[in-house]
Amino acid sequence: MARAIAHTNIALVKYWGKRDAALNLPATGSLSLTLDGFYTDTTVTLGGETDRLTLDGTAASDAETARVSRYLDLVRDLAGRTERAQIESENHVPTAAGLASSASGFCALALAASSAYGLDLDPRALSVLARRGSGSAARSVFGGFVRMDKGVRDDGEDCAASPIATPAGFDLCLLVVRCATGRKKVGSTVGMNSTEQTSPYFPAWVETHDADMRAAEAAIAARDLDALGATMEHSTLKMHASALAAQPGLWYFRPVTLAVMDAVRALREEGVTAYFTMDAGPHVKVLCRAEDGEGIADRLSQIEGTRGVSVCRPGPAARLVDG
Amino acid sequence: MARAIAHTNIALVKYWGKRDAALNLPATGSLSLTLDGFYTDTTVTLGGETDRLTLDGTAASDAETARVSRYLDLVRDLAGRTERAQIESENHVPTAAGLASSASGFCALALAASSAYGLDLDPRALSVLARRGSGSAARSVFGGFVRMDKGVRDDGEDCAASPIATPAGFDLCLLVVRCATGRKKVGSTVGMNSTEQTSPYFPAWVETHDADMRAAEAAIAARDLDALGATMEHSTLKMHASALAAQPGLWYFRPVTLAVMDAVRALREEGVTAYFTMDAGPHVKVLCRAEDGEGIADRLSQIEGTRGVSVCRPGPAARLVDG
Numbered sequence: 223m224a225r226a227i228a229h230t231n232i233a234l235v236k237y238w239g240k241r242d243a244a245l246n247l248p249a250t251g252s253l254s255l256t257l258d259g260f261y262t263d264t265t266v267t268l269g270g271e272t273d274r275l276t277l278d279g280t281a282a283s284d285a286e287t288a289r290v291s292r293y294l295d296l297v298r299d300l301a302g303r304t305e306r307a308q309i310e311s312e313n314h315v316p317t318a319a320g321l322a323s324s325a326s327g328f329c330a331l332a333l334a335a336s337s338a339y340g341l342d343l344d345p346r347a348l349s350v351l352a353r354r355g356s357g358s359a360a361r362s363v364f365g366g367f368v369r370m371d372k373g374v375r376d377d378g379e380d381c382a383a384s385p386i387a388t389p390a391g392f393d394l395c396l397l398v399v400r401c402a403t404g405r406k407k408v409g410s411t412v413g414m415n416s417t418e419q420t421s422p423y424f425p426a427w428v429e430t431h432d433a434d435m436r437a438a439e440a441a442i443a444a445r446d447l448d449a450l451g452a453t454m455e456h457s458t459l460k461m462h463a464s465a466l467a468a469q470p471g472l473w474y475f476r477p478v479t480l481a482v483m484d485a486v487r488a489l490r491e492e493g494v495t496a497y498f499t500m501d502a503g504p505h506v507k508v509l510c511r512a513e514d515g516e517g518i519a520d521r522l523s524q525i526e527g528t529r530g531v532s533v534c535r536p537g538p539a540a541r542l543v544d545g
Numbered sequence: 546m547a548r549a550i551a552h553t554n555i556a557l558v559k560y561w562g563k564r565d566a567a568l569n570l571p572a573t574g575s576l577s578l579t580l581d582g583f584y585t586d587t588t589v590t591l592g593g594e595t596d597r598l599t600l601d602g603t604a605a606s607d608a609e610t611a612r613v614s615r616y617l618d619l620v621r622d623l624a625g626r627t628e629r630a631q632i633e634s635e636n637h638v639p640t641a642a643g644l645a646s647s648a649s650g651f652c653a654l655a656l657a658a659s660s661a662y663g664l665d666l667d668p669r670a671l672s673v674l675a676r677r678g679s680g681s682a683a684r685s686v687f688g689g690f691v692r693m694d695k696g697v698r699d700d701g702e703d704c705a706a707s708p709i710a711t712p713a714g715f716d717l718c719l720l721v722v723r724c725a726t727g728r729k730k731v732g733s734t735v736g737m738n739s740t741e742q743t744s745p746y747f748p749a750w751v752e753t754h755d756a757d758m759r760a761a762e763a764a765i766a767a768r769d770l771d772a773l774g775a776t777m778e779h780s781t782l783k784m785h786a787s788a789l790a791a792q793p794g795l796w797y798f799r800p801v802t803l804a805v806m807d808a809v810r811a812l813r814e815e816g817v818t819a820y821f822t823m824d825a826g827p828h829v830k831v832l833c834r835a836e837d838g839e840g841i842a843d844r845l846s847q848i849e850g851t852r853g854v855s856v857c858r859p860g861p862a863a864r865l866v867d868g
């Protein structure tokens with residue numbers, strides 16, 4: 223038996239597009255911030271006739287169980303083991319937060335399962351394994367700022383995340399502004415594939431990505447929140463623009479998403495340092511100084527149509543609780 | 546004295562970016578539909594000490610008068626004349642419709658002024674002259690569907706509009722859904738320049754534009770509204786996506802713009818043929834079959850935040866009323 227906790231993360235420089243679907247290798251790198259508030263707590267217990275999965279105490283669907291079982295096959299292959307397992311996973315994410323539970327979920331599963339099957343993986347190897355479940359899960363292995371390399375090898379063994387040191391005094395927070403309830407209409411993998419195959423802007427998205435990675439890393443080293451925020455906004459707008467130019471055009475923004483983006487720009491015109499980023503969904507995440515977080519959250523929660531704002535701080539690396 | 550009427554037009558395949566700012570030469574061609582409902586009625590009377598301009602019966606600002614006076618200098622140069630003029634211009638466009646009054650305005654001015662100064666320009670030469678005032682004005686010389694070529698000559702003499710025949714039975718209308726009041730924050734020339742100079746997607750916008758022109762012309766010839774609509778949506782989304790990827794990112798959409806775009810997509814899922822296009826402003830124009838216009842207008846006018854819907858039909862070429 224092994225139990226692990228992994229926190230979710232938000233990409234500041236976005237990942238969008240795959241260079242290999244089977245191995246889940248990204249077309250670009252990414253740079254993220256792991257969050258303290260939201261995490262998945264997963265226990266893997268070996269034994270039984272089949273793999274069984276419970277999510278938040280309820281038996282999972284056959285499709286969900288099959289996806290996790292295929293993932294466990296990867297771990298069993300690595301470990302040379304064959305036992306089935308019972309997986310109990312609890313998501314500590316507010317309902318409808320719209321945060322990618324696959325990031326914390328597959329990272330916690332990778333850590334708990336590899337430990338339960340007797341593997342002793344270093345963080346980099348754990349990141350490679352987590353990536354097979356979900357591209358963003360590779361980043362949740364580490365706390366704080368994280369860099370994900372796209373790698374160049376066909377087998378993906380050089381496609382792993384690594385931590386970026388946070389300079390002393392660079393105290394940030396990230397607000398999660400919920401802009402809708404319910405499931406989104408187009409999942410991120412479908413959106414990526416459509417963009418890659420039909421958007422005339424996808425090649426320029428890939429070509430200009432490394433410059434954003436370098437700019438973001440330099441901004442972190444220089445503790446320059448304005449430079450980091452400007453790069454973050456440019457990255458998310460390029461990602462969404464590449465999808466908008468797909469055929470048919472694809473947008474994850476809801477009307478209230480735009481209202482929050484407008485409000486963040488208006489805050490900056492008033493001299494408040496705040497920058498937005500949006501993933502493949504309607505919600506807006508806002509990066510700001512730690513001391514400004516509550517005040518900005520109050521402001522943004524007054525926008526009609528928003529469904530609450532969570533104030534998050536940088537979070538820790540994934541860890542084993544037992545095992 | 547000469548008086549001319551010119552109707553406004555909406556680009557179905559968009560113009561965005563200039564290859565020569567001084568001569569107002571576009572980076573791409575465009576394809577438009579002239580509308581019946583909205584027009585400018587302009588009278589030019591020679592005489593007086595200075596050029597004087599009234600807009601809708603009110604003396605224009607010094608800046609507006611100076612812009613028109615510089616434009617009249619082009620006409621006077623062509624005609625070898627020097628007299629000053631009185632210009633009276635009336636815009637028959639609903640308040641806050643957000644339709645480009647520069648298209649109908651500069652086209653009516655080009656026609657009335659060239660006639661008043663004794664020039665007898667053929668439609669193509671009139672289109673070249675109108676373009677010097679506003680890129681979209683070149684298209685308002687003609688009625689119905691109009692093609693604008695970007696041309697390749699440095700002097701712009703091959704950058705002119707020409708009519709596209711509408712096949713019999715291809716009866717369309719275009720709804721103008723007003724999504725805001727007040728002036729937009731970023732004008733189209735500023736937005737184009739910023740996109741051209743800072744957006745990594747601008748080169749692909751230019752490179753893929755000819756294919757959209759060909760697809761739209763083929764769709765018109767085939768009376769294929771779905772093909773025309775799909776090309777129209779792709780063109781506007783690419784234009785707006787190129788601006789979104791500028792630095793800083795630029796969006797003309799308001800929250801209600803997105804709500805109308807979503808509603809048009811929902812109509813199509815219900816089997817109603819309707820497609821959207823947006824210019825450098827918040828309003829949405831919807832292309833549909835003539836017989837569906839009133840019904841769709843009713844539906845869209847119920848969306849919260851919209852400020853009225855105008856049902857337009859294809860409109861006529863610019864014409865002299867007196868002169």
